[in-house]
Amino acid sequence: MNHMSKEDWHRFNDNVIRPVNIVLDSDLEKLRRDDEVKRTDLWNQIEHNQNIFEDEFVTRLPRDIMLNARSKFAFAKLLLATAAHVNNEETSIVERFNNKELALVERFERFNVFDVLSIEAIVDRIYRKGDIYDMVMELYQSQYSDLDRILDDPEIEKDLKFAFNHRYGKRLNKIKEGVQAYVGQYGPIIVVTQIEQKVWDKIKQSEQERKDISESLRRRIAAVASRLKPLDEVDQEGELFKNKLYDIERELLTGKKPETLEPLESERNRLTQSYLGFETEIADLIAATENRQRELATREAELEKARQEYEQQKQEERQRLVENELKEIGAIRTQLSSEAVSLQEEKNSLELKRQEISDKLAQINEVIEGKSIRYITKEDAELCELNFIARFDTKMQSLPLKIHSPVEGKTYEVRSWKEDAHLKFIDRNAPDMPSNVRSRYIVAERRHGFFGERIKKVVVEAISLNHLKEFEEYGFDARRANLSEFLSLVTKFIDTAEMGKYLHVIGIASPTSWDERVEKELASTSFAHNYVSRYVSICLVDSVRGEVVYNPTDDRIAKFAEFFKPQFDREKVESVKKYALEELSMKDHIVFEDIVEETKEERRIVYKAFYDLESAGKGRARYIKDVGLVLDAGG
Amino acid sequence: MHLIIVKYSSDPERKRIEYILDKWKEKLRITKPEGIISTIDGEELEEFIEELYSKTSRNNIVLYRVEKVAVDVEKNERDISLKLHENKETVEKLIGFVMAKQKAILKRETKKPFESVYEVTTKKGKAEISVALRDEDESVSLRLRITGYGEVVELVNSRLSEELRYLKGE
Numbered sequence: 105m106n107h108m109s110k111e112d113w114h115r116f117n118d119n120v121i122r123p124v125n126i127v128l129d130s131d132l133e134k135l136r137r138d139d140e141v142k143r144t145d146l147w148n149q150i151e152h153n154q155n156i157f158e159d160e161f162v163t164r165l166p167r168d169i170m171l172n173a174r175s176k177f178a179f180a181k182l183l184l185a186t187a188a189h190v191n192n193e194e195t196s197i198v199e200r201f202n203n204k205e206l207a208l209v210e211r212f213e214r215f216n217v218f219d220v221l222s223i224e225a226i227v228d229r230i231y232r233k234g235d236i237y238d239m240v241m242e243l244y245q246s247q248y249s250d251l252d253r254i255l256d257d258p259e260i261e262k263d264l265k266f267a268f269n270h271r272y273g274k275r276l277n278k279i280k281e282g283v284q285a286y287v288g289q290y291g292p293i294i295v296v297t298q299i300e301q302k303v304w305d306k307i308k309q310s311e312q313e314r315k316d317i318s319e320s321l322r323r324r325i326a327a328v329a330s331r332l333k334p335l336d337e338v339d340q341e342g343e344l345f346k347n348k349l350y351d352i353e354r355e356l357l358t359g360k361k362p363e364t365l366e367p368l369e370s371e372r373n374r375l376t377q378s379y380l381g382f383e384t385e386i387a388d389l390i391a392a393t394e395n396r397q398r399e400l401a402t403r404e405a406e407l408e409k410a411r412q413e414y415e416q417q418k419q420e421e422r423q424r425l426v427e428n429e430l431k432e433i434g435a436i437r438t439q440l441s442s443e444a445v446s447l448q449e450e451k452n453s454l455e456l457k458r459q460e461i462s463d464k465l466a467q468i469n470e471v472i473e474g475k476s477i478r479y480i481t482k483e484d485a486e487l488c489e490l491n492f493i494a495r496f497d498t499k500m501q502s503l504p505l506k507i508h509s510p511v512e513g514k515t516y517e518v519r520s521w522k523e524d525a526h527l528k529f530i531d532r533n534a535p536d537m538p539s540n541v542r543s544r545y546i547v548a549e550r551r552h553g554f555f556g557e558r559i560k561k562v563v564v565e566a567i568s569l570n571h572l573k574e575f576e577e578y579g580f581d582a583r584r585a586n587l588s589e590f591l592s593l594v595t596k597f598i599d600t601a602e603m604g605k606y607l608h609v610i611g612i613a614s615p616t617s618w619d620e621r622v623e624k625e626l627a628s629t630s631f632a633h634n635y636v637s638r639y640v641s642i643c644l645v646d647s648v649r650g651e652v653v654y655n656p657t658d659d660r661i662a663k664f665a666e667f668f669k670p671q672f673d674r675e676k677v678e679s680v681k682k683y684a685l686e687e688l689s690m691k692d693h694i695v696f697e698d699i700v701e702e703t704k705e706e707r708r709i710v711y712k713a714f715y716d717l718e719s720a721g722k723g724r725a726r727y728i729k730d731v732g733l734v735l736d737a738g739g
Numbered sequence: 740m741h742l743i744i745v746k747y748s749s750d751p752e753r754k755r756i757e758y759i760l761d762k763w764k765e766k767l768r769i770t771k772p773e774g775i776i777s778t779i780d781g782e783e784l785e786e787f788i789e790e791l792y793s794k795t796s797r798n799n800i801v802l803y804r805v806e807k808v809a810v811d812v813e814k815n816e817r818d819i820s821l822k823l824h825e826n827k828e829t830v831e832k833l834i835g836f837v838m839a840k841q842k843a844i845l846k847r848e849t850k851k852p853f854e855s856v857y858e859v860t861t862k863k864g865k866a867e868i869s870v871a872l873r874d875e876d877e878s879v880s881l882r883l884r885i886t887g888y889g890e891v892v893e894l895v896n897s898r899l900s901e902e903l904r905y906l907k908g909e
Binding site: 140141142144148152155189194195197202524 | 748749750838839840842846855857858861865879
């Protein structure tokens with residue numbers, strides 16, 4: 105047997121197999137558009153070359169190449185025959201193949217569109233139920249998806265099988281992969297023809313609506329996002345403005361008053377306007393989102409009704425179809441509500457920033473206009489903090505303790521605090537100054553009684569709130585805690601408590617007391633409505649005077665108020681007050697440090713006495729540089 | 740009475756045959772028997788028929804004796820002979836082109852003597868064209884023989900003659 109020479113290989117590749125490759129490189133659609141004469145010529149060339157192949161090459165080619173080539177000859181001819189068949193041409197080449205072979209090629213050639221589609225595109229187009237969907241349905245319904253089984257058919261010429269697998273195996277696998285991806289994403293493919301037009305229309309309508317909604321929302325969000333871009337700038341301006349206010353505050357404390365607040369006021373107005381503008385934008389978007397939610401809810405209700413009907417009628421295919429659409433709606437509704445939540449958060453944070461600027465300027469204004477201050481040094485603030493937290497801890501540790509949760513209408517009896525049931529946090533650790541301590545006790549229950557994860561039921565927490573920046577910079581503070589500070593602190597707790605569905609009882613203590621607006625806000629019904637959910641209950645503590653303020657309608661906190669209330673030796677306070685009043689009747693003012701010195705009492709007792717007297721209209725607290733806190737006589 | 744069995748390989752071919760059967764239906768009283776039709780080559784039929792009778796009604800069964808008949812229908816044949824002053828390869832290519840133009844399909848070929856057989860399908864039926872080439876001094880002699888049944892031979896002959904006229908340079 106002669107082996108293949110180099111020339112033989114050239115002849116085989118460039119000549120003998122060439123017309124075969126020309127046909128195989130083409131597809132059915134292109135072939136059938138070719139002129140019949142051209143195709144006939146190709147056929148004759150292939151036939152001729154096949155004779156050469158059989159005569160001269162079969163015995164000399166390596167067996168695998170020979171079999172492959174033989175299969176290619178057969179398949180090229182089948183393609184040509186199929187083209188003639190599809191065109192209904194009068195030619196005997198069609199007779200060389202049976203109907204099964206011709207139909208198989210015709211069908212698989214039509215699937216060539218899959219060659220250029222990505223898996224995602226296939227999934228998407230199955231989902232859109234268009235031409236691709238029809239092809240996939242046809243493929244599966246006619247069981248063409250099983251190429252091996254088809255090729256086992258004895259009526260299919262053996263020589264064809266190799267080329268058939270080679271040409272269509274990959275394509276078929278891609279289709280299957282696409283179908284699998286579709287099923288993974290959307291569930292089983294449903295035969296549309298089995299579905300009533302009515303159901304179909306409803307789904308299509310919903311689909312369209314859903315797409316419109318997400319598209320319009322996407323556009324709106326993009327538009328708002330671009331309009332919110334200047335927000336960063338406004339934030340920076342706001343920070344600069346706040347720093348300016350700090351400086352003025354400090355000057356105020358040292359007795360220097362700015363000549364006029366007018367430029368500051370106009371700047372505040374401008375910033376407030378900017379923030380308000382952004383808030384309105386976001387509020388509009390939230391409203392739009394809510395409208396969309398309602399539209400979807402209506403559609404959802406309709407479909408749900410249909411689903412229930414189908415379920416009753418045991419029409420599973422329809423039911424599943426409707427369920428798929430319901431799932432889609434559910435997904436987009438979840439997306440919408442999470443968008444709404446984050447929008448609301450953004451709006452709240454803008455409100456806080458706006459509020460903070462106004463609060464600070466208002467406080468400065470009040471001091472200029474002669475409102476009394478709450479002066480306290482950092483060392484004394486630390487003492488107040490220690491006293492407040494120690495008192496709270498002592499109360500919480502006097503076991504057994506009965507703690508009632510109105511969330512569940514259940515009273516928990518605490519016999520001991522597990523290690524992880526009492527937590528302490530601090531914001532900053534520096535000597536001789538407060539560190540914003542938070543002391544938290546957690547009443548939890550195991551999910552299944554004796555085992556399972558611990559579920560929070562009630563959290564009781566004492567929070568010490570100090571202006572650490574002021575203490576650090578000046579060594580003292582005189583500014584009352586304001587509304588924005590309060591809100592930014594509590595909103596965090598409200599969110600987590602609502603999610604965890606436990607009652608969070610919070611006492612917040614400020615040594616400089618509270619701005620009236622906070623107390624007013626806390627007592628208002630709108631606050632209860634907006635900020636205090638049934639999961640959070642709050643009281644405000646003046647840690648110098650030992651006063652506790654809470655919303656009178658909130659009886660949950662009333663039971664805990666005692667826990668947060670700092671204790672004073674009433675007799676000592678009274679005796680200091682008596683002494684101070686006597687002094688005041690002789691001088692027009694008394695100096696805090698002098699009274700401490702003279703009475704030999706604890707500083708916090710003297711503080712309380714001072715501010716109790718002021719509160720009773722017996723004097724006015726003032727800060728004098730190099731002297732410190734003084735109490736002026738009279739109201 | 741005669742029994743005819745016509746095989747076909749495609750639907751268009753079946754239709755062509757049906758058309759012919761229909762065309763001759765009246766004249767030759769052609770009917771299509773209903774039921775299961777089988778040819779039986781063996782001679783001892785009694786037991787077989789008895790079993791059939793036992794399973795179905797006797798009225799359903801008709802048995803004929805048939806024998807194979809060779810109908811003597813002559814193939815028509817036309818020849819075209821040419822002498823071309825070209826080399827053999829050129830002529831082969833030309834023939835390939837002419838055959839493709841007639842939509843004639845290459846069915847088989849032999850090398851020595853060089854002969855290729857094509858089949859052409861027309862509205863008048865099928866014909867075979869056998870092409871033989873022989874080298875002569877500085878020329879090639881070409882012979883085409885067209886064979887088939889009925890009018891198709893004349894039709895193909897005239898078409899090919901027309902084509903080949905150009906080759907001869909007429």
